[in-house]
Amino acid sequence: MCLGIPGQIIEITNADKLTAKVDVSGIKREINIACIIDDEHPPERCVGDWVLVHVGFAMSRIDEDEAERTLKILEELGEVQEELSAMQNSA
Amino acid sequence: MKFVDEFRDTVKAKTLTKEIQKIAQRLDANKITQARPLQIMEFCGGHTHTIFRYGIEQMLPDNIEMVHGPGCPVCVLPMGRVDDCVALAERPEVIFTTFGDAMRVPGSKKSLLQAKADGADIRMTYSPMDALNLARKNSDREVIFFGLGFETTMPSTALTVLHAEREGITNFSLFCNHITTVPTIKAVLDSPDMQLDGFLAPGHVAMVIGERPFDFITKDYHKPLVITGFEPLDILHSMWMLLQQIEAKESIVENQYSRIVPPEGNAPALEALTQVFEVREFFEWRGLGSIDHSGVRMKKEYAAYDAEEKFPVPNLKIADPKSCQCGEVIKGVIKPWDCKIFGTKCNPENPMGALMVSSEGACAAYYNNGYEKKSA
Numbered sequence: 001m002c003l004g005i006p007g008q009i010i011e012i013t014n015a016d017k018l019t020a021k022v023d024v025s026g027i028k029r030e031i032n033i034a035c036i037i038d039d040e041h042p043p044e045r046c047v048g049d050w051v052l053v054h055v056g057f058a059m060s061r062i063d064e065d066e067a068e069r070t071l072k073i074l075e076e077l078g079e080v081q082e083e084l085s086a087m088q089n090s091a
Numbered sequence: 092m093k094f095v096d097e098f099r100d101t102v103k104a105k106t107l108t109k110e111i112q113k114i115a116q117r118l119d120a121n122k123i124t125q126a127r128p129l130q131i132m133e134f135c136g137g138h139t140h141t142i143f144r145y146g147i148e149q150m151l152p153d154n155i156e157m158v159h160g161p162g163c164p165v166c167v168l169p170m171g172r173v174d175d176c177v178a179l180a181e182r183p184e185v186i187f188t189t190f191g192d193a194m195r196v197p198g199s200k201k202s203l204l205q206a207k208a209d210g211a212d213i214r215m216t217y218s219p220m221d222a223l224n225l226a227r228k229n230s231d232r233e234v235i236f237f238g239l240g241f242e243t244t245m246p247s248t249a250l251t252v253l254h255a256e257r258e259g260i261t262n263f264s265l266f267c268n269h270i271t272t273v274p275t276i277k278a279v280l281d282s283p284d285m286q287l288d289g290f291l292a293p294g295h296v297a298m299v300i301g302e303r304p305f306d307f308i309t310k311d312y313h314k315p316l317v318i319t320g321f322e323p324l325d326i327l328h329s330m331w332m333l334l335q336q337i338e339a340k341e342s343i344v345e346n347q348y349s350r351i352v353p354p355e356g357n358a359p360a361l362e363a364l365t366q367v368f369e370v371r372e373f374f375e376w377r378g379l380g381s382i383d384h385s386g387v388r389m390k391k392e393y394a395a396y397d398a399e400e401k402f403p404v405p406n407l408k409i410a411d412p413k414s415c416q417c418g419e420v421i422k423g424v425i426k427p428w429d430c431k432i433f434g435t436k437c438n439p440e441n442p443m444g445a446l447m448v449s450s451e452g453a454c455a456a457y458y459n460n461g462y463e464k465k466s467a
């Protein structure tokens with residue numbers, strides 16, 4: 001829950017509520033993007049962004065290279081499966 | 092150096108390890124580490140996990156020791172708090188939701204997992220937003236989200252409460268058990284049985300709060316601090332930066348993880364935090380007792396979304412079991428294997444103490460990585 005997991009924003013689902021669909025290792029789910037937008041980077045420019053997702057909230061924009069490396073480390077730490085199944089099976 | 096081959100960039104890892112060895116030798120020659128080894132604390136459970144997985148401790152020279160800090164939110168949940176959760180969850184109108192990690196933490200009678208087996212409506216959620224969705228779909232029930240974690244997860248619950256308010260959802264509330272990093276580091280520094288020489292600071296907490304809140308550690312306590320990322324190379328790199336400070340007798344806040352951590356933190360996240368939360372006078376920790384200003388509660392304006400206001404919370408104080416030595420492990424006074432029940436009565440299948448529950452807890456990390464016996 002503290003490490004987060006990288007994903008790529010594929011669609012803005014609601015620009016008012018600041019929600020977007022993100023692809024995390026093939027699993028797609030809705031997340032909140034309130035923490036990664038500002039005047040220079042409004043929601044509509046977020047599509048394609050790689051982000052670090054913590055408990056359903058994009059907390060930081062990252063580059064693709066960083067995303068790839070982080071995912072590999074999480075895999076080695078055995079955290080990826082846990083995170084993905086939590087995402088998929090939530091509630 | 093048996094694990095060095097697993098690093099992303101083995102050349103860099105080897106160079107860093109060599110540089111660390113060199114500084115350590117100089118520290119030794121200059122008698123800085125004559126009386127005792129340097130004690131470096133990694134505060135964050137995520138770092139603890141990486142350090143064990145990649146065998147980083149064994150790569151360090153003998154005069155540098157790592158102390159595994161209290162930065163694993165589920166590990167520091169006191170039993171009384173788990174009992175409070177169970178009491179809330181057992182109310183018939185309630186759907187109790189939380190992160191998966193919190194489910195197995197032992198309470199004085201049962202864990203949330205056991206309460207669920209006994210019939211309470213408890214559901215694991217990945218995100219507090221999922222809990223809010225449940226509230227939308229179950230308007231005849233009360234959905235409580237058990238919010239825990241440091242500043243990394245705090246924005247998520249604050250923003251969820253703001254969402255609920257905006258949408259006028261009234262059957263959602265937060266049982267707020269968030270804890271704060273900086274007062275906790277201060278408590279650790281004030282603890283008389285600890286002698287720390289430097290900190291690897293949690294990168295994702297800093298991503299939210301920025302660099303400045305850590306200043307007092309370097310200015311008032313004169314301990315060097317490096318904000319650190321989660322890759323094994325990040326940890327080696329930060330260790331090297333920290334040792335350079337120690338050698339130069341400096342203590343400043345350095346940011347090794349600047350690719351993620353902006354010096355000023357995350358503005359929208361901080362705004363949400365200050366809007367919804369305020370500092371508690373004190374907060375109870377497992378193993379550490381009560382720490383001043385180390386937790387937050389919801390502001391009065393959000394009482395309608397505050398489970399502590401909406402429902403009676405027993406707020407019981409339960410002493411940790413006598414045989415548990417989690418507190419001493421958290422403070423780095425003893426190593427996990429020094430606990431009398433380590434690996435026997437307390438193991439990951441059947442955790443007695445919370446440090447055995449999560450893969451980020453020091454005891455589980457020792458156990459899972461085969462550090463079962465004291466090696467000479």
Ligand code: SF4
Nearest residue numbers: 416417430437444454
């Ligand atoms: S072995 Fe169990 S009881 Fe002992 S310190 Fe570790 S978690 Fe606590």
